[in-house]
Amino acid sequence: MVIVMKLNATSEEIASVVENIESLGFKAHLSRGEERTVIGVIGDERPVEPEHFEAFAGVERAVRILHPFKLTSRDFHPEDSVVKINGVSIGAQSVIVMAGPCSVETREQLMMTAAAVKDAGAHILRGGAFKPRTSPYSFQGLGLKGLELLREAREQLKMPVITEVMSSQDVTLVAQYADILQIGARNMQNFALLHAVGEIQKPVMLKRGMMSTIEELLMAAEYILSHGNARVMLCERGIRTFETATRNTFDINAIPVLKTLTHLPVIADPSHGTGKWELVAPIARAAVAAGADGLIVEVHCDPAHALSDGAQSLKPEKFTRMVEQVRRVAEAVGRTI
Amino acid sequence: MVIVMKLNATSEEIASVVENIESLGFKAHLSRGEERTVIGVIGDERPVEPEHFEAFAGVERAVRILHPFKLTSRDFHPEDSVVKINGVSIGAQSVIVMAGPCSVETREQLMMTAAAVKDAGAHILRGGAFKPRTSPYSFQGLGLKGLELLREAREQLKMPVITEVMSSQDVTLVAQYADILQIGARNMQNFALLHAVGEIQKPVMLKRGMMSTIEELLMAAEYILSHGNARVMLCERGIRTFETATRNTFDINAIPVLKTLTHLPVIADPSHGTGKWELVAPIARAAVAAGADGLIVEVHCDPAHALSDGAQSLKPEKFTRMVEQVRRVAEAVGRTI
């Protein structure tokens, strides 16, 4: 941490900050410039927030030097983490494709879509049983019934399954049905839920909040790792910006930034990242070109009658074409699908 | 809903949309312009999302005509809702002040601060027992012990108490101690939690998410009302923007916009809305000048040693001065404190 004092900070104010630094077990390191005094905090500053020092009289601002995350940091774990699930390795040389309907609606809908995405080359089946919906009047998912259908599809097709868990109360239940638990964007900072999935031994895919910085995403992952579960993958799914031409702005920069900062695998969600099915294939290609370790894509056999997210769902034949295109891009960057 | 077809939409595509509209129980209303065909959906469109129609071939986009919220809408409930708690009326002529520490830390800290804010004119005591913290390494609150201290302060000072509930599992517990349950910004779309507080009969203060629109805030409130709890107040606490000079950008526009759209009381949080104690008093004055029904302010007897949010906490004497200033502004706009 570096603490910048105000122009007219008194020596008492400086002394009071230094005393506090030392009382917290750090060393203080003064540097008097022409205009300002700057105080360096020497030690592992992570447990302290800059705001702590900004409460002192005479302090203009405090700036972190170290990233606040540690377990998720590549600094302390230079090699890529690979998450293995029933023979599928995520974060390794091969790009992984997860696909399926936004919501599980009926057995027929799920089985048809699951078979189609498997045929097209998908490795993992996605499908929502518990659905976070902005409106209380929208379809909220089939719940337990949806989980049972997912298990059926999982067994029939021998594909691992990923599904969302929305509440800490449901973690144990969902973990009995799914191979990967998804934490949705709106729950990225639901700390009770992060705590709960940190205590089980199932892989977790943590989606970036639409309002969250990359640092906050890594801190949310840190919650899970610090509670004992290291099998975490991160998912970029678009952020909220002023642009309204698309539902979200897919933050393509986040992919190489995350690959630099962390050892965890990075998945891209071009369906939510754009909100429009026409844009899914180009953004899927872009994400893999930028270094994503996997994709998660919404596919529906009849998007016009989907109970959720129809506008961003690909039909199976379009999904098949997308996988073909992505495969060529993956090969161009030295990977496979 | 208005559905705009693409320039080259075929008559089959148009017919398919019309058929779907009618199958959902609405009437369709075609209007062929020089360039585009526009299809109006006649009926209560609220249960359908525009994305539903955007999944159809030939559709360029769909635009809502009606606001998606109903129970929270002033259209259907023109008079202001007043939430009454032990003799304090929120949403009526008098501006209500809630104040206290960010976190409950010790009995002494809480009692001293509570007495000070009461003396200064605050009506309701705030204090956090369960704390949502970005870092797993930060102080997470005293939990149950904090709730007990809050109850003690409540009884000793005869002040109603507001505190945050972070998980649907804790709702029953927190409701035994608090007069108002606060839903924090990061949980504004924790739908399991909204559902849970919708089923109890305690007032709820719902904070706007830092990157949630006003419409989403009203939809989150709609969840609570639609589950049976109408004693809801909304809280503007700053949104996330590109500006980094302040922790958040307090959306002052939201106050008159909310007062127009909804009958629910609107509270302003200038502490989180700015992140800096020097800015709390001017923004508190501004919020009341713009029409806020109440304020919630962080106060700490020794901000430099606060375990959270020290930088945005007022000392009691500064809070006293703030209440004086706000009182004069309230009178200038025809209200009292």
Next chain:
Amino acid sequence: MVIVMKLNATSEEIASVVENIESLGFKAHLSRGEERTVIGVIGDERPVEPEHFEAFAGVERAVRILHPFKLTSRDFHPEDSVVKINGVSIGAQSVIVMAGPCSVETREQLMMTAAAVKDAGAHILRGGAFKPRTSPYSFQGLGLKGLELLREAREQLKMPVITEVMSSQDVTLVAQYADILQIGARNMQNFALLHAVGEIQKPVMLKRGMMSTIEELLMAAEYILSHGNARVMLCERGIRTFETATRNTFDINAIPVLKTLTHLPVIADPSHGTGKWELVAPIARAAVAAGADGLIVEVHCDPAHALSDGAQSLKPEKFTRMVEQVRRVAEAVGRTI
């Protein structure tokens, strides 16, 4: 400036940064922490950008310690600057009101509106002759004819006039007609224009860009001051955010932040800051409660037939009521109108 080296930065990389710091005439100050080496740059760092050091191998990032502005900074000019124009003092005890139509349309429209705003208590007449319009198909202003009508109104009503200048080529012309030159939000970083108005001796009102930080606003003002013109006032007019319920998000925080950072007067524009006439009065009250030195408001006798900005223009009777309300708020915060 503080330069944070990467975890594994070599001593050669550190030496190369130090050498560069010294070659630029600064002193370097090394601090080796447990994880990182941090290098302080001692001296007036303003001419150097952090990006300069981020180009060196082994550097993780560089952070400014000093604000990059100097002439506009209150650090070096603690007293408020007051801009005087024909007997009107801006930045002093009295809150100044500028009002008039968005665009000058006809002599009759201008004279009627000008007389009405003067009656209501406005001190300065606003009106656009050169109009920046998003669409080439929209009304672009009367140009020179508009300037002549403004001069006529100015002389008839004995009111100073403010109008926008859009191009460095027009500065001399506009300065012959107007008492205050306005730089619009879209031109805040039109450096050729800032340079040109820096070389004349007329007051300038610089509007914050809808995409600009407070620091960038102060740097744009620094351009004007550094070219010799110190009679500058700043205008907060709303920023662009994800919220679409209003045209812009009025950044109320910016008012007290600017009053802290700079000695220049701060004007608020609630018309553009909201985009809706119903919201103008509450935001005008809020801005004055937060410490604004003045207001600029769009008024039109017949908003439904205005050639621009009708939706955010007040009718004269509503403007009169707004001034009354603002006067009471001004008195509540110890000022007058």
Next chain:
Amino acid sequence: MVIVMKLNATSEEIASVVENIESLGFKAHLSRGEERTVIGVIGDERPVEPEHFEAFAGVERAVRILHPFKLTSRDFHPEDSVVKINGVSIGAQSVIVMAGPCSVETREQLMMTAAAVKDAGAHILRGGAFKPRTSPYSFQGLGLKGLELLREAREQLKMPVITEVMSSQDVTLVAQYADILQIGARNMQNFALLHAVGEIQKPVMLKRGMMSTIEELLMAAEYILSHGNARVMLCERGIRTFETATRNTFDINAIPVLKTLTHLPVIADPSHGTGKWELVAPIARAAVAAGADGLIVEVHCDPAHALSDGAQSLKPEKFTRMVEQVRRVAEAVGRTI
């Protein structure tokens, strides 16, 4: 345009809107729903802004049906526009690479860099002579001397040259030296400048403003086309968001969105889009995978001593590797370099 009336709009208010619609030469089309009356405006609504109707009593809001741009729209010009410059075709099958230093600093620096980028496969030389800089204390470019050096490099290496023009006054001058005139992000809505480049017959590359929507970018291009110059290409260079890990957020979605909405070529700028040289290659690959027609990249032989933008400049050997990677991605999507 669709005009949504308020719930309680009177029949007089509705009649007044209808009358105005008809007086503007459109037809009005009433649709009375259960809750609201909606009025359709039939005709080419482009010259009218929604705000025009929002000024009428009883109107809740007005929504455009048609895109406000026409000359730039693919609706009216379905085939891709190809801009040809001395044998280089932009917008055709081959992906074009523009590269060179941010600023022209010295003859030696320019010639070395130009030769290096040509060797690596670049088609067009970029270099700034007039530099828009946030601070008046930063290097402002060599001006005319820079233009002369660019001409020298252009002739020596037989490469077309692109350089920025910052002011309408300089358009004629810059057009004598450059093959493509660049309008920078901060000038995207400098309408005087757009007007001026619309009247010359040189290709223009228009950069998207950092907080401009895609629609505003197309409207800015419409200014140029409507003044007679159709040789325009658009450039995505990153937008401003809440994320601070990168200088800007490269809006990858904008590439396929623009390719759908307009016939103009789309160029990607991964240097400004990220602000960090390590991220330039992955984002360049992503942009081409998403469908960009070209790239513009900052290259410097000695970034640590660059007078501007060192942190985002590639060294020639890294640029060479980037071109190799991009070439493979281009081939994977059916294009060449």
